[in-house]
Amino acid sequence: MALSTRRMATTAVINGERLWSALMAMAEIGRTPAGGVRRLALSDEDRRARDLLVEWLREAGCAVRVDDLGNIYGRRDGDDAGATAVVCGSHLDTVPTGGRFDGVLGVLAALEAVRAMRDADLRTHRPVEVVCWTNEEGVRFAPAMLASGVVCGRFTVDEAYAARDQDGRTFGEELRRIGYLGKPEHRMRSAAAYVELHVEQGPTLEEEGAQVGIVEGVEGISWGWADVTGRAAHAGPTPVGDRRDALVAASRIVLALRALCAELPGVRATVGRCEVVPNAINVIPGAVRLSTDLRARTADLLATASRRLEEVCAAVARDDRVEVRAREFWQSPPTPFHPAVLSAVADAARDLGHTTLRLWAGAGHDAKYVADRHPAGMIFVPSSGGLSHNEAEWTSKDDCVRGASVLLGAVLRLAAA
Ligand SMILES: [Zn+2]
Known part of the structure; x- marks a missing residue:
């Protein structure tokens, strides 16, 4: 043969x-x-x-x-x-x-x-x-x-x-x-x-x-939402130190996910969607929803990336005095x-x-x-x-x-x- x-x-x-x-x-x-x-x-x-x-x-x-x-x-x-x-x-x-x-x-x-x-x-x-x-x-x-x-x-x-x-x-x-x-x-x-x-x-x-x-x-994929809740307020009279700006907090999450890719070789993390509420020029954003897309070659690495995403969200919530809820809604191993x-x-x-x-x-x-x-x-x-x-x-x-x-x-x- x-x-x-x-x-x-x-x-x-x-x-x-x-x-x-x-x-x-x-x-x-x-x-x-x-x-x-x-x-x-x-x-x-x-x-x-x-x-x-x-x-x-x-x-x-x-x-x-x-x-x-x-x-x-x-x-x-x-x-x-x-x-x-x-x-x-x-x-x-x-x-x-x-x-x-x-x-x-x-x-x-x-x-x-x-x-x-x-x-x-x-x-x-x-x-x-x-x-x-x-x-x-x-x-x-x-x-x-x-x-x-x-x-x-x-x-x-x-x-x-x-x-x-x-x-x-x-x-x-x-x-x-x-x-x-x-x-x-x-x-x-x-x-x-x-x-x-x-x-x-x-x-x-x-x-x-x-x-x-x-x-x-x-590669495996994990899709989720990160919901950031702050406090909407007037863009003029509200002192910077008193703000709980959901978009500033969400921005830190976006940048932290980029840093995550360098920290965990083989992981790619992307925020592709950002919904700002109320999305008005003179209102400090009260809420933001971000999409999260995590990809990796092993289930372990994907789980590590998900865990790091949760840690990032917890740190941002603490530092920016906002609430952050991250949850996965779909995964392909x-x-x-x-x-x-x-x-x-x-x-x-x-x-x-x-x-x-x-x-x-x-x-x-x-x-x-x-x-x-x-x-x-x-x-x-x-x-x-x-x-x-x-x-x-x-x-x-x-x-x-x-x-x-x-x-x-x-x-x-x-x-x-
Ligand atoms: Zn094809």
Whole structure:
């Protein structure tokens, strides 16, 4: 088996021209005047993109099935028909002013991998499946990663069907309307491994001069509110020493959170929202609500950051004579990826001679929910300027081909045993 695996890995080769022309053809569906893509989940554009993918998968010799969330699977049989499949893919939906690579690269690189296997007439031990997940972005139907979340037990199918867009249309109605309401028995039940290629959406690979990112996991996130209560008073007659200014106190919390990032390497803390009451030019602010976003790679580090946030709030309350109440309202724990998948990716990149960097994903991906149930991992390729969720999003052809080649190499390794 080891010998035939090596032979396989050297015979199936990504066709860069074909991958690039598939990417550019897909980018025409929902193309915006500025050269980006608007392909919201379950829209007419999403249906056209799906139809094209299904056509390509069938041409590549895959058996296509659709589950009750509209997830599309293209299966290429292995020598052992009873073996669990190695699954690879991503998503085709975009944000309203999205780019040509976010999600679609992972789907079309997976398609190109099975096309390359077919060209080489290459047999794998395990079946290989290409997957396209529905509604990864969560921008039309909240929350994000909804369909992979249902398949992996995070949400119920009824919760997904009931999700509504701004016009009041539901996920369930729209799934049926575009003709992609499939069967529950078609869902991914088991996977020997899941590998997702994605653009980095940040600047690290480019800044570090690495060609391929080996993604070790998805960072944990804690979201909360810090409510600061002082005393509203007249901006003129109230002496400075008598003030209990909620905005001055809140500002100290904002700056303390920035200092926290230096104090705890690996933690990022951000205040993105600030609501001031009464928000009037001649009134000392009586109350302020701040949002808090904490991110870290381990549950311990995230817990330490939360504890430090509480200490900061207590100190500010004491020093500024205000009340501060900090509470978390949502948490997503850190998700480390599977060592076997990471080493398959690392070995594939090494054999191809690409420079690599190990890093963590700061944003959510379908692989995060898949990792709850199955061995999963991700590959990143550089995003030019770190830009994503933007019409100018760009990943060079060479980078796309390198990512697809590493994906193919990793899938062949994982499908061999
Ligand atoms: Zn994405």
